Each structure stands twice: as C-alpha cells, then as structure tokens.
Amino acid sequence: MNQEPLEKPLYINLHARLPYAYSAGRYVSRFLIALRDECKILATKCERCSIVLTPPRLVCNQCYGPMKEFVEVGPQGRLATFSVINFPFIDPFTGVERPVPYGYAIIQLDGCSNRFPHFLRETDLSRLRIGQRVQAVFKPDGERTGAVTDISHFEIIEP
Amino acid sequence: MPKNVAIIASGQTNHTSRRKDVNIPEMIREAVDRALTDAELTIDDIDAVVIGNMEHFEGINLSDMWASEGSGAVMKPCMKIATGGTTGTSVAAGAYYHCASGLFDTVLAIGWEKLSESDTTAGIITAFDPIVERLTLAGAIGGLAIEANLYMTTYGLSQEHFAKAAVMARKNAQNNPHAHLKHDLTVEMVLNSPMIAYPIHYLDMCPTSDGACAVIFASEDRARRLCPRPAWIKAAVCRHNHPYIGDVWWDRSTLESAAIEAYKIAGITNPRKELDVIELYDPASYALVAWIQHLHICGPGEGGKLIDDGSITMEGDIPVNPSGGVISTNPIGATALIRVAEAALQIQGKAGARQVEGAKTALATGFGGSYWNEVFILSDRL
Ligand SMILES: [Zn+2]
Numbered sequence: 001m002n003q004e005p006l007e008k009p010l011y012i013n014l015h016a017r018l019p020y021a022y023s024a025g026r027y028v029s030r031f032l033i034a035l036r037d038e039c040k041i042l043a044t045k046c047e048r049c050s051i052v053l054t055p056p057r058l059v060c061n062q063c064y065g066p067m068k069e070f071v072e073v074g075p076q077g078r079l080a081t082f083s084v085i086n087f088p089f090i091d092p093f094t095g096v097e098r099p100v101p102y103g104y105a106i107i108q109l110d111g112c113s114n115r116f117p118h119f120l121r122e123t124d125l126s127r128l129r130i131g132q133r134v135q136a137v138f139k140p141d142g143e144r145t146g147a148v149t150d151i152s153h154f155e156i157i158e159p
Numbered sequence: 160m161p162k163n164v165a166i167i168a169s170g171q172t173n174h175t176s177r178r179k180d181v182n183i184p185e186m187i188r189e190a191v192d193r194a195l196t197d198a199e200l201t202i203d204d205i206d207a208v209v210i211g212n213m214e215h216f217e218g219i220n221l222s223d224m225w226a227s228e229g230s231g232a233v234m235k236p237c238m239k240i241a242t243g244g245t246t247g248t249s250v251a252a253g254a255y256y257h258c259a260s261g262l263f264d265t266v267l268a269i270g271w272e273k274l275s276e277s278d279t280t281a282g283i284i285t286a287f288d289p290i291v292e293r294l295t296l297a298g299a300i301g302g303l304a305i306e307a308n309l310y311m312t313t314y315g316l317s318q319e320h321f322a323k324a325a326v327m328a329r330k331n332a333q334n335n336p337h338a339h340l341k342h343d344l345t346v347e348m349v350l351n352s353p354m355i356a357y358p359i360h361y362l363d364m365c366p367t368s369d370g371a372c373a374v375i376f377a378s379e380d381r382a383r384r385l386c387p388r389p390a391w392i393k394a395a396v397c398r399h400n401h402p403y404i405g406d407v408w409w410d411r412s413t414l415e416s417a418a419i420e421a422y423k424i425a426g427i428t429n430p431r432k433e434l435d436v437i438e439l440y441d442p443a444s445y446a447l448v449a450w451i452q453h454l455h456i457c458g459p460g461e462g463g464k465l466i467d468d469g470s471i472t473m474e475g476d477i478p479v480n481p482s483g484g485v486i487s488t489n490p491i492g493a494t495a496l497i498r499v500a501e502a503a504l505q506i507q508g509k510a511g512a513r514q515v516e517g518a519k520t521a522l523a524t525g526f527g528g529s530y531w532n533e534v535f536i537l538s539d540r541l
Contacts, residue, residue: 011179016218022289032290053406055291061401081312083304085297087355089280093293104301104356106405115405117295125357130312148294 017095027056030070035150039138041074043112051113061114074109075136076157077116081106082130084123105154107134119153133158161259163541165382165389166507167375168198169500171337174370174488177275183217184229187271190371190493191231194267198375198385202231205375209238209253210269211246212492216282217273230269243286244299244440244527245397246270247372247495248535252395254376259392264381270496271371274489279367286528292403297356299442300364304356306409306530307445311358314460316448318358322349323466325363325444325486331473332483334512337497339368339488349444363444363486370490372497379541390506390521393425393536400531407530414524414532415453421522421534422455430455435518436505437471437479438498440526441486447479454522473515481505481513495525495533502537 024032027044031054034040043054048065052073060067083104091098103120121137122128134154144150170193172178178186187210195201210230212222219225223232223239230237242249247270254268280298287293296302310316323346332338344362352362382389398413398420418430427433437454441447448462456477457465465471471479482501485494502521504510510518519540525533 009180014218020289024290028290055403061406081305081309083297083301083308083359084357085301085304085355086353086357087280087297087300089298090278092281092284098297102295104295104297104305106305114403115408117292117404119295130309148291 027058031055032146035148036144036146040072041109041116041136042070043073045069045071052111053114054109054112054116071111073112077107077109077112077134079105079128079130079132079134080108080115082120082128084125103128105134107154118148118151121153121155127156132156162261163379163391164255164258164376165379165386165391166499166503166537167377167382167386167389168194169372169374169503170194170197171372171497171500172370173337174339174368174490176339176366176368178273178369183219183271183273184226186273186369187226187229187269187371190271190373191229191267191269194373194375200265200375200385204265205231205235205267206263206265207236207238207257208232208267208269209240209250209257211240211242211250212270212272213243213246213282214241215285216279216491217276226271231267241492242527244442244491245495245525245531245533246492246527247497248499248523248525248533249397251374251496251499251535252397252533254374255392255395258376258378261378264378266376268374268376268496269371270493272490272492273369274367274491275369287404288402296404300356300359302404303443303446304359306449307358307443309409310445310449316460316463318350318360319346320448320463320466321358321363321444322346322360324447325349327466327472328441328444328447328480328484328486331481331513332487335482336511337488338483339366341483341487359443359445365442365486365489368488368490370488370493372493372500374496374500374503388507388539390503390537390539391541393538394421395533395535396421396424397533398531400529402529404529409530412453413530414450414526414534417532417534418454421536425536425538427536431477434477434520434522436481436502436515436521437477438482438501438521438523439479439484440495440498440524441480441484442489442526444486446526447484447486451479478515481510481515495527498523498525499535502535506537506539
C-alpha cells in the first residue's frame with residue numbers, strides 16, 4: 001500500500017435545500033398586517049420611558065419596560081446612514097445571488113426613536129447624503145403579502 | 160474571588176484562502192498540536208476543551224462533536240461557545256472562567272473556521288432576524304459600510320485614511336508567518352480597487368480565510384510550574400448589544416463600555432501610556448481608524464491622525480496589530496482568539512519578527528454580532 005499523503009485530496013460539492021418556517025409573533029405580525037392592509041409602518045411605545053421602536057416588540061430596549069401602545073411612524077424620514085452594495089453574494093432567502101448594485105438605507109423614520117433598514121432606489125452616490133429626506137414606497141394593492149417587502153423601497157424626496 | 164490565570168502557550172495554522180488538503184478536524188488538530196508543542200505538554204495534560212466557530216458557515220452545527228477527535232476532546236469535558244465574530248474571545252473567556260473558577264487547571268481554547276466551504280455573507284445574514292432584517296442585509300460588509308460612512312461623515316475623514324490603515328496592516332502581516340494577506344500595497348492601489356460597498360473598497364476589507372487557533376490557559380500554580388513567562392489575564396470583559404441593526408447606534412459603543420470596565424479591573428488609568436501593544440479586531444480598514452477612540456487611545460475622530468503621525472505603526476509608541484490584524488487574516492471563529500493569542504505572544508516575547516520590544520501590557524479585542532465587543536488585557540505580571 002502506498003503510505004504517502006495524497007497530493008490532491010477530494011473536494012465534495014453538496015447542495016442542500018432546507019425549508020424553514022418562522023413564527024412572526026404577536027407584535028411583528030401586527031406590524032406586517034398593517035403594512036399589507038393599510039400601508040402603515042407601526043411601532044410600539046414604552047409605557048415607562050416613552051421611547052418608540054419599530055419593529056414593534058414586547059419589551060423596551062432601553063429600560064426593559066413593557067411596550068403595549070401601538071403608534072404609526074413614518075412613512076417619511078431621514079437617511080441616518082447608507083451604503084451602495086456592489087459585491088455579489090448568495091441571498092439566503094432565495095439561494096441565488098442578490099441583484100447588485102442596491103442602495104442600503106438606515107432610515108430615521110419620523111416619530112420613531114430607533115432606525116429602520118430598507119432598500120434605497122437611488123444608487124448614484126453623487127445624489128446621496130446622510131440627513132436627506134426619504135419616503136417609503138409601498139407595493140400596489142393586491143401585491144402586498146404581509147412582509148417587509150410590502151415596502152418595495154425608499155426614495156429620496158429632497159435633492 | 161477568581162483564581163489567577165495565565166496563557167502559557169498557543170498554536171496557529173498558516174491561514175490561507177482554501178485548505179483543500181485537510182478536512183475540519185485535521186485542520187484543528189494542526190493548531191492543537193502546535194499549541195501542545197509550544198507548551199511541551201501532551202493532550203493528556205489538558206483538563207477540558209472549549210471550542211467554537213461560526214455556526215452556519217460550514218453547515219455543521221454540532222461542531223464540538225464533529226471536531227472532537229481533532230480537538231482532543233474525546234473523554235474530556237468539552238463546551239462549545241459560538242457568538243459569531245466574537246467566538247474567539249468568547250472561547251478564551253470560557254477557558255479563563257474554567258480556570259478562574261478553580262474547577263480546572265489546564266484548559267485548551269480552540270477557535271476555527273473553514274470559510275472556503277460555503278458563502279460567508281449568506282452565513283452571516285442567517286444570524287439576523289429572518290422576518291425583519293435579512294431582506295436588506297449584505298452580511299458583514301454592508302453592516303460595516305454604513306458605520307464607515309457615518310464615521311467618515313461625522314468627523315470629516317476621507318477614504319484615504321482608511322486606505323492608509325489597509326497599507327499598514329498588510330505591511331505588518333509580512334512579519335507574521337501565519338498571516339493570510341501580506342501584500343505590498345499603496346494608498347492608490349487600495350483606492351483604485353473595486354468599491355464593494357461604499358465607502359469600503361475590496362482592499363479595505365478582511366479576507367475569508369481557512370484556519371484554526373489553539374490557546375492553553377492555566378491556573379496560577381500550573382502556569383508558574385509549566386511556563387517561564389506566562390501572559391497573565393488581567394481582565395476579560397464582554398458587552399452584547401441590541402439584536403436589530405436599526406436599534407444599534409454608534410454613540411453607544413460596546414467596545415468603549417467593555418474597555419472602560421477592563422481598564423478599571425486591570426487598574427489602568429492612562430491606556431495610551433500603560434498599554435504597549437493592541438490587537439484590535441478590525442474587520443475593515445475604517446474600523447482600525449474609527450475604533451481606536453473607543454479604547455481611549457485618542458479623542459473622537461482622531462484615529463486618522465494616529466495613522467498619519469505613525470503612533471500606531473510598529474515604530475510608534477502604541478503599535479496596533481503587529482500581526483496584520485483581521486484585514487490580513489480572517490478565519491472567523493478563530494479570528495478573535497488569534498487577537499488574544501497574538502497579545503499573549505507579545506507578552507511572552509515570542510512574537511518573532513512582529514515582536515514589540517519589551518511589551519509588558521497588551522490589549523486584545525473581539526468584535527461580532529450586532530456590533531458587540533469583548534476586551535482582554537494581558538500582562539507579564541500579576
Ligand atoms: Zn422604556
């Protein structure tokens with residue numbers, strides 16, 4: 001028997017398809033249903049410290065107090081920060097490459113304490129700056145499914 | 160009261176983009192063998208193993224089981240700790256806690272990753288909320304790009320400052336036999352490389368590496384018996400963060416919070432003076448510039464100045480990342496443990512061509528998740 005280590009060990013390709021299903025929970029379900037049925041972005045307000053957070057949730061992220069009151073935030077806001085993504089990668093949602101370039105926006109929605117990430121239609125860096133006013137663009141009636149993609153993207157509404 | 164604990168030895172693979180010649184346990188075994196050789200011990204001398212990697216990266220979730228023959232954990236207590244980018248500092252903290260509790264005397268910490276075996280960005284995205292946040296996330300690169308943009312805009316810095324950090328790191332890496340990227344770069348080369356996610360260029364970003372790191376921790380009695388110059392753990396502090404990217408904001412830094420606590424525990428009042436070397440988890444070049452301020456080495460927005468005036472180069476008063484750092488080498492589950500191992504090598508005087516002369520106090524960090532951080536301080540004396 002040849003005892004030398006192999007020059008070229010084998011390299012095995014495996015492609016797995018693993019379906020998952022997730023519970024959105026009571027708070028986020030209400031948020032998704034409001035996107036679908038009313039084109040509204042919902043947040044929750046803290047009973048103790050009055051902070052407003054989206055997506056809605058059971059517990060305040062600052063004081064651990066209960067969040068029971070639902071309030072509407074946006075649909076306008078400001079660009080808190082952004083990037084334009086140019087590199088290709090596999091989207092774990094679809095298993096295929098996500099189309100690039102795309103604008104990645106972190107939005108300070110009006111009336112909201114934290115920020116909201118979403119797509120930005122504009123990818124020309126010369127037309128983008130931190131602090132710009134933006135607005136959510138919803139998908140038309142009949143196309144919304146109760147997902148964050150019911151907002152198709154955000155668009156710049158001031159130069 | 161916790162017992163005193165030291166790092167007595169470490170071992171690393173020669174990190175590279177694709178280790179097709181070994182499988183995962185074989186790769187881990189390389190690092191463990193090197194650490195045992197460094198300590199002049201055998202696996203029989205190890206009381207417990209703490210191991211970690213980034214779940215989902217190789218599609219293997221029970222990695223502690225899968226790797227147990229490579230790690231030497233069979234018929235020993237073994238604990239897996241997986242906290243994403245900070246996995247390496249978390250396994251180090253786990254090994255430290257094992258010894259500091261008095262329950263174990265000699266503990267092996269292992270971090271590993273074989274990033275070549277799947278899509279790293281897809282793997283990172285699976286760490287985030289599937290319903291709300293995965294949609295727009297572009298893995299670590301997108302998440303870092305938005306902070307880099309904000310930092311640049313807030314303090315009026317240019318992409319050139321980040322490029323200079325990339326040049327410095329890859330130059331330092333040339334002194335490290337374990338480093339992955341050791342290119343001779345210029346600022347122009349970095350700025351002319353493709354813009355992968357504004358304002359981060361291809362050459363600003365860390366690579367994806369295959370590699371493993373193993374570090375041996377020992378209780379005080381054992382350390383003194385086994386090692387002429389142990390690297391004593393003075394502080395190990397962790398700060399986690401909110402889960403959503405939209406909740407995290409950079410005016411409340413987990414790195415700063417961890418550093419302040421670590422300085423307090425270690426009795427450090429002037430970090431710029433009292434630290435001799437820093438191994439900072441810098442996933443992209445801007446991070447090396449931006450995060451130094453959170454360690455109170457400079458004031459807000461002054462990180463660029465430290466690059467310009469040479470303070471953090473190998474010749475400066477406080478070298479940062481003599482190893483080349485994360486932007487030169489990044490097998491993610493091992494990456495933060497490499498920071499701790501490199502800091503220990505500096506204290507032990509065993510860092511070879513990347514040795515900072517007379518280093519007595521070193522700081523190492525781990526970064527991961529939704530911008531959370533861990534900080535270690537090591538010293539040559541208790
Ligand atoms: Zn509150």
